[in-house]
Amino acid sequence: MQVVLLERVEKLGQMGDVVRVKDGFARNFLLPRKKAMRATKANIEHFEGQRVHLEARNLELKAEAEQVHGKVNGQSFIVLRSAGETGILYGSVSTRDVAAAMTDGGFSTARNQVVLDKPIKAMGLHNVRVVLHPEVFATITINVARTEDEAKRQAAGEDLSQRHDEEDEVSHEATEFFESEELAPDDEEEISVETAGNQEEDQDQA
Structure with missing residues (x-):
């Protein structure tokens, strides 16, 4: 299908x-979102008649988006989720979740403005691109953690998933240590029995 673009569409045109x-x-995308219309003769003529108005309106929206960009670009937003000890989420963080976090943070955002190559499925800091205007993009950080405290620690640079791995290793080493300690009395008992046996043999020989 041939269409006339009503705004810049990435990888398509201006x-x-x-x-x-x-x-x-x-x-499913261009026509319902009014990003384009069918390239019929009547539509092309209508577009050309409205072109000056559309371009002026586009410049206004772009200027507004650039102002928002100056405030939101580089900002960090926290999303709390349940996760296992290795940091893997029980579920995922979607575009809807990111948009909600931004809106709660004072930047009204629709889910279709959030660009995720794939859902976020692990704790940590994730860079996410947000479309403020067809020609203006912002990059934000989504801080996915189980608690506010963990989010602060991650923001400070702590790798919690690595920390859990280290804690598991220490726990495993401690378990092995206590198991060996539990075996120690048995070893002493065997030595005691053996010594007693040797003493009896010495007495018989005497």
């Missing part, structure tokens, strides 16, 4: 470009 895309992409 406002006013006529491009060919797959029908499903046009019907």
Whole structure:
């Protein structure tokens, strides 16, 4: 399907470009989100008649997005989730969760503005891209932790997943130590019995 872009679309083109895309992409994404319209003769003529207005409006929205960019770019937002000892989440953090965290932090954001290559499934600090405008992008940090305290420690640079591995290793070593201590009395008893046996043999020989 051929469409006329009503705004810049990444990897497709700029406002006013006529491009060919797959029908499903046009019907499910471009057309319902008003990022493009079918490239019919009537639509192209309508676009050209509105072009000056659309370009002026686009510049206004871009300027607003750049102001937001100056405030939100580089910011960190905390998302609390349950996770195992190795830091793997029981579930995942989605675009909806990121948008909610940003909105709670004072930056109204829709889930379709959040770009995640794949859901976040582990604790830690994750860089996430946010589309503020077709030509303006911000990068934020999502701090995924189990508690506020852990989030602060992660923000300070502590690797909690590595810490848990070290704690498991120490725990394992401690377990082995106490098991060996429990065996020690048995060893002493065997030595005592053996000594007593030797004494009896000496008495018989005498």
